[in-house]
Amino acid sequence: MRADVPLRPMGMAPAVLEPERRTRHFFRPVRVVFLLLVSCLALTFYYTQVVVPGGEDSDSFIPTTSYALVLLLINLDLIGVVVLLLLLSRNLIKAYFERRHRLIGSGFRTKLVAAFIGFSLIPTVLLALVASGLVNKAVDVWFSDQIDRVMRDSYEVARMQHAGHITLAVNSARAISHEIFREDLLLPAQRDILISAMARKRVEFGVAGIEVYSAKMETLTRSLDPDVPAGVLDLPVGQLVLQAINGKQENNTVQEAPTGRLVRAAAPIAASGRGGEVGGVVLVDAYVPESLLAKMDGIGRQYEEYKQIKAMKNPIKAGAYLFVAVITVLILFGATWFGFYVARSITVPIQRLAEATEAIAQGDLSVRIDAKATDEIGTLIESFNRMTTDLQSGKSAIEAANVSLRQNNLELDRRRAYIETVVATIAAGLLSIGKNGIITNFNPSGERILGISADRFHGRSANDVFKEFGLTLFQTLYDRMLVDQRDDLTMDGTAEVEGKFLTIALHGSRMKDEMNQDLGIVLVFEDLTELLKAQKVAAWQEVARRVAHEIKNPLTPIQLSAQRMRKKFFEKASDFERVFDESTNVIVNEVTSLKHMVDEFSKFARLPAPQLVQQSLHDVINEVVALYRGAHKDIELVVSLDEDLPPLKFDWEQIKRVLVNLLDNSIQAMSQKGRLWLTTQYDTKRRRAVVSIADEGSGIALEDQEKLFVPYFTRKKTGTGLGLAIVRRIITDHEGHIQAGNNHPKGAIFTFELPV
Incomplete structure (x- = not known):
């Protein structure tokens, strides 16, 4: 099932743009990695089943330790599985986020992939568990105690067999030496008896040969086994005989022959009538055939290899488990990949339908979907094409309505021009800011008051303009209206613009349309310098x-x-x-x-100018609080300080005087008894330090709130009315702002702000 859509790429939503191309980009590396992994698995199987076993001896049932190539292939298999898992995980995570963002077709694709994984998960896991159990049991049997005991006993038998040949040769040489001495067979008259006796002794002891030498290393007799290869018994013996004569003691040696191994033992024969003298040497040969020697060496080599391989028991298990895990992951990966492949054939037409819908939403009514599907999705696409045809036929009616709308717009333009004329002629300055923060209007009166051309304002960000020209008062009012979502706000203050000091009264109002939608903010300001x-x-x-x-x-x-x-x-x-x-x-x-x-x-x-120093506001607050906590036992001071407040520039003594005046007023208002709240807060957006002092006193009358900071205004019988005036003067000198109000449920609250 497939649907081809002739769509323009411009304006397409990123979530549904060219899904088939993205899908091809995903499946292409998956195919490459999968083919490489299958090749590595095939090579691994070939080397483990054919090459490595074929290189061993026919009589060896324990594998050798030459697994370097196999281990390399296993590592490559593991890397391939990890890469496949990463690719699969990437697609699964992508499907999860698409499902989370409710993209077209994501829900169906997720369910289909989950179904394929679910159907394959149970049998695959059972198969993996059974295979792992069989592998574990097979390896345990292979390296069981019985096998270890058999290998060790075989090795001991082979070692004892070799030692037996040496013992046989030594004992035989000693016994023959004693008999020759006892029977005095070295005498020339006894030569025939010596020859026949040695032939008999060779058969009796079952050795390969017996040789008798005189003290002068002359060969007196030799009795050799005819079944032993002649080249073996012809190996040189002079050194061994000489050592027995000179050392007067038994010696033995092992000589390697081309067709076996020859064990030789030499025993000295004491001379008759001469104590301590050597009359001759008897040499006994024990022959170890090549076949027996090979088996003995093979048993020893197999035992050593068995011990080495037994030390690799856990790695062998791990390799087997890894192989089972690879097969399990491949099965699960195949099910998941097949689920994605099937889901793609269904979701791609849906995504193309979404793209066509997006194109229609952008005004392209000529879009059509060339459907080749014959199922329900094909019916849906046909319905969609009929809908676009109907929309296109109704477009002419909409264009006719647009003519009427244009006439209405002309009337609106005339009204807008009239309003702009009124704005341009009013005496107050006017600055309008859209809801995107861009300045849209700045009238000539504003240019006259601030002395700045409107061209330097239009089309720029309000925050950038306020910062560039130092319009802190404008920035403060604008920020507070945005943060507090206020419709109206009035402030006044001073500003230095282009070297000119102004006292400005500023009023902000929020613009809204007929649907009560926010359109931005209008700032109206006047120059109060001469009036003040x-x-x-x-x-x-x-x-x-x-x-x-x-x-x-x-x-x-x-x-x-x-x-x-x-x-x-x-x-x-x-x-x-x-x-x-x-x-x-x-x-x-x-x-x-x-x-x-x-x-x-x-x-x-004559209040002195503040000496501004960068320091912590909390330090001066803590100093003042410590004084009042010690002097007023009936006053409970509740202090809450914002740890995020950074250091700021202020005059320590003047701010201390502000805090003392405000705390004294609050304590007197509570008749020296009650609770006081002192809090600080850092306004990160406006970069202002906000300090509040609240009490439980009698509060402030509404008619007195505007007069509190006027010199010589007081409601106290003994007051001068200058304390709060001095407080306001200090805060103003610090480019701050102070206000008073009633605390809830009772009392008064004074709040002042300082710039950070």
């Missing part, structure tokens, strides 16, 4: 008026006290001392109050 200058003049005038008023208030009791003392002094009144004490106390208290107020005003008016 006028406000500052008015504010300082108000401050001067209030300072004059605050100074005038303590002067009245000071004046009245001085006048009272003067009157009592001139009247020489009896209660002058009491009046003097009361009046001076009033004067001192009022002067102290006046001095405190002047000091606070002086601190506010």
